[in-house]
Amino acid sequence: MFFRKNVSPLPKPTKIRNIKELAELAGVSPGTVSRALSDSGLISAKTRERIKDLAAKHDFRPNAMARNLRIQKTGAIGVLIPLGHETGQHISDPFFITMLGLLADALTEQGYDLMLSRVIPSDTGWLDRIVDSGRVDGLIIIGQSDQSAVLDRVAARYRPMVVWGGHTPQQVHCSVGSDNFKGGDLAASHLIERGCKRIAFLGDPKALEIGQRLEGCRAAMARAGLSDGLTVFPAHLVAEAAQSDIAAFLGTGQHRPQGIVAASDVVAMSALRALSERGIVVPDDIRVIGYDDLALAELTVPRLSTIRQDLTKGAAALIDLLLRRIAGEDTPSLVMEPELIVRMST
Amino acid sequence: MFFRKNVSPLPKPTKIRNIKELAELAGVSPGTVSRALSDSGLISAKTRERIKDLAAKHDFRPNAMARNLRIQKTGAIGVLIPLGHETGQHISDPFFITMLGLLADALTEQGYDLMLSRVIPSDTGWLDRIVDSGRVDGLIIIGQSDQSAVLDRVAARYRPMVVWGGHTPQQVHCSVGSDNFKGGDLAASHLIERGCKRIAFLGDPKALEIGQRLEGCRAAMARAGLSDGLTVFPAHLVAEAAQSDIAAFLGTGQHRPQGIVAASDVVAMSALRALSERGIVVPDDIRVIGYDDLALAELTVPRLSTIRQDLTKGAAALIDLLLRRIAGEDTPSLVMEPELIVRMST
DNA sequence: CCTAGAATCGCAATCGATTGAATTTTTCGA
DNA sequence: TCGAAAAATTCAATCGATTGCGATTCTAGG
Known part of the structure; x- marks a missing residue:
């Protein structure tokens, strides 16, 4: 050097x-x-x-x-990535860059700058500080993490704010996202159709969206009379950590699941590698399905089946709603349909 | 919906x-x-x-x-991603998010905001517009792309600007990066040691850094008396495009290379999948080495050998140099040592 | 008790652009 | 050619916080 x-x-x-x-x-x-x-x-x-x-x-x-x-305008939109449920998480998650890229393009087109902040919520006032700093005209928050309460509280007084993530009936804030419950259902149903009776869910349900995906899986299992067949393994989203966790989990010999629903494509990738290293063949021995349908899903071996969220449409909706909120309108939340993409891993 | x-x-x-x-x-x-x-x-x-x-x-x-x-200060640092050599490129490249995350953390720690812009240089004045807008106290530019001339011109009048990327003796702007020439040399030498005589370089040399890596490969080949063994395939960085390009390229039967130097880990990933789908076994049939050592490199099948750039150190250096430039100091460029990481793909 | 000197605090200019109201210039019909 | 309406431009207040300088209050020694 x-x-x-x-x-x-x-x-x-x-x-x-x-x-x-x-x-x-x-x-x-x-x-x-x-x-x-x-x-x-x-x-x-x-x-x-x-x-x-x-x-x-x-x-x-x-x-x-x-x-x-x-x-009395800044011409800038804040994009926040709260890392609540996963302290010390480095966003190595390609999901973020995909979303960020789409947002950056669309905002630039609208003449706005993009102010990026990663926030590790230490206290409950992190969002207030950003709102009151007056540095942005509006806020896009990527993922509720485990901060729904904070989001709701602030949304009550600060209008120009839109959140990517899950939707609950009682929420105050405006959100855009896919129907995570249905997505989880879709994923589990697909595995069940393929003959899986024991299914593992990989992901940390503390994050709102992931919890909803898990509930979707649960519902599908129940419908098939397989309620006891679902195991939850709260794998971290961090790729490296997930790696060893998953390996350890799959070591539990005879009760090995026949299918894996991963909370995201990145977690699924970790699973694929862990399985491959143990000589377990996908999809013959275990079927694996991801969530997101990032560009990466096309690059795995074998190509990853997954639940597609249309991020392009999502990003456009986030910005559309935000601009309308900046203009004073009161917009409803948007829930998009998830779509099952079947490739080679199931 | x-x-x-x-x-x-x-x-x-x-x-x-x-x-x-x-x-x-x-x-x-x-x-x-x-x-x-x-x-x-x-x-x-x-x-x-x-x-x-x-x-x-x-x-x-x-x-x-x-x-x-x-x-007369904004408290914000602009982070620019020029997408010059690849029009229409969507940054699906995890390299960016890794770097962005590191920068976001470090800047936040220093009390700065991060303003993100993706720029598709249509004319030659894109950088001037950003500089003169007065919205940021300093600029970090990720990758020269093919815009070195613009960077040099602006650097002559605007001091608080640091660039991640390659370094050339005659450049005016301050840069931080690894020694791409040596990195390319390292990669090719490693393959040569493993017995490869025909090597393919995958990547678009129009980008400064990638061109330097290619030169490094060339030098290594020449040293080994294998100058004729190097083929260049200007694969795009875009994962999906690279995919089919690489597959097409490898279809050229008997002259099939014994080793592949990929310009980045993402390109290497594309190559791995293309090979796998054609039933070509890595590393037995072809050896593959990447560049960057992203978290992803640990997740491929087989695990990817690669040339490591220490992005953590790099991000810290970018910010350190930038802050010193903001303070009025005139800082030199920094060239870091690349490191060969041998895993399973070679 | 008085006063020099330090410790606090208020006043007002300043940063650079925007914009409603006032003013000046132009236009044009009678 | 005169005058009123229209067009063009200037004037000056404003956005909200910072800061040099002057004014006031307080402390303490004689």
């Missing part, structure tokens, strides 16, 4: 620092410049063009902070 | 909107409140505590925009 010098930079000609300087350079008042730059109809076309050209020539752009203060 | 109503929210008691209101409520001047809240020594301990308590009781936090304007 060593340092290398960079070629040294060049100086630069004088620059316009604010709207006032640009104004006296153009021989008009600051107000006129402001209106010209913002395409106000109150300015004659010729001076507007003149000022715009001048601004372009000096590549001047009005100060965003000053504008924000006056307008 | 359907909507569900949320429970309606409650009203709230009157709230302090600014420092002035808090001041008259406390019977002091706004200036005093400001000083009290910012722990200025010019205020007596008792009034300071009194005001702080009052602020806490009304959970009042001074407006960030106003503060920013006055202080």
Whole structure:
């Protein structure tokens, strides 16, 4: 590890620092410049063009902070990732980047900046601090984690906030997500159809969404008269940890499950590898189904069957609802249909 | 897909909107409140505590925009992901989330916000616009992509900017990254040692870093007298695309390579699956080595040998250098040693 | 009890852009 | 050519917090 010098930079000609300087350079008042730059109809076309050209020539752009203060808007949307149910979790989860990428694109398109924060809720006021800081015009929260209470409390006083995750009848906050209960049901039903009688659920049900997926599995098992066949293993979402946990779990010889419902594709991937290393063949010996249908699901060996959540549609909905809330509207939550994707692992 | 109503929210008691209101409520001047809240020594301990308590009781936090304007700082660092060499690329690459997570943690710890932007450089002024918008105190750019010229030009006038990626002797901008040439050399040498005489390089060398890795491979091959044994296949970083490309490439029967150097772990993953589906056994038939050593590399079947870049150290260095640049220092670039990690795929 | 000097606190300018109201300039019909 | 309406521009207040400087209060020594 060593340092290398960079070629040294060049100086630069004088620059316009604010709207006032640009104004006296153009021989008009600051107000006129402001209106010209913002395409106000109150300015004659010729001076507007003149000022715009001048601004372009000096590549001047009005100060965003000053504008924000006056307008009382920041032009930024906060995207929060609460890591409550899993302290010390590093988001190695590709789910986040997929969602983040979609949000970043859509927000940029709408002219908003994206402020990213990972929050590890130490106390109950973490969300209030962010809301009251006045740094964002609205908030998108990815996953309730185990913080539903906090979300509900804040949602009661702060409108421009939308949450990706599960939906419960009594919740106050506006959410977007797939029907996790139905998704879990779909997954378990699929395994049952394939002949599985003993099924393991891998995932930590403390997170709202995952708990709902588990309930869905339970319902499917009950319907099939297999209520006793479901085992829950609260595998962590962290890939490395899940790895050894799953291996240990599957070591329980004769009661080995015939099917695995993983709480996410990443957990499923961990399971696939653990199984492969123990010489257990998927899907012949054990069938595995994931959740999310990330791009990764196509890359596993064998290709992963999974429950698809349409993240593209989800991201679009999150932003649509948020913008409407910023505009003052009171929007309902959105629950999307999950879809069973059958590939090679079941 | 359907909507569900949320429970309606409650009203709230009157709230302090600014420092002035808090001041008259406390019977002091706004200036005093400001000083009290910012722990200025010019205020007596008792009034300071009194005001702080009052602020806490009304959970009042001074407006960030106003503060920013006055202080001439935003408290935010921009993180940019240029997607130049690959139009339409969706960052499904776990590399980004790994880096982003590390940066988010470290920046939060330093009291900075993180503003994320994905940029698809349409013209040559994309970076100037961001710099001049005045929305951030500094910039971290992840990967030069094919935009080195733009980076150099802007670096000449804008100091608080650090780039993750490759380093060239003539570059103007400050960069942090591993020695890609040496990394490529390491990868190819390892395969050569294992007996490979025909090696394929998978990755698009238009991106600076990847081009350097390729050069490293070339050097290793030349040293071993195998200059003719290297084939380059410009596989896209996009997982799905890489998939079919790689499969097509490996269909070229008798000249099939004995080893594959993938430009990243994600590309390597694609290769592994393509091989597996064609019944080609790794490492017996073909050896595969990746680059990055992401968490994913532990989850592939078989576990992926790879060239490790210490992203934790890298992220820390990016931020350290950036903060020093913000403070006015002129920092050199940092080149870290890559490390060969041998697992099961070679 | 008086006063120098330190400890607190208030006053008012400032950051840079926006915008309603006032003012000046232009336009155009009579 | 005059004057009123319309168009263009200027003026000045405002957003909310920070901070140098001046004013006031307090402390303590003589």
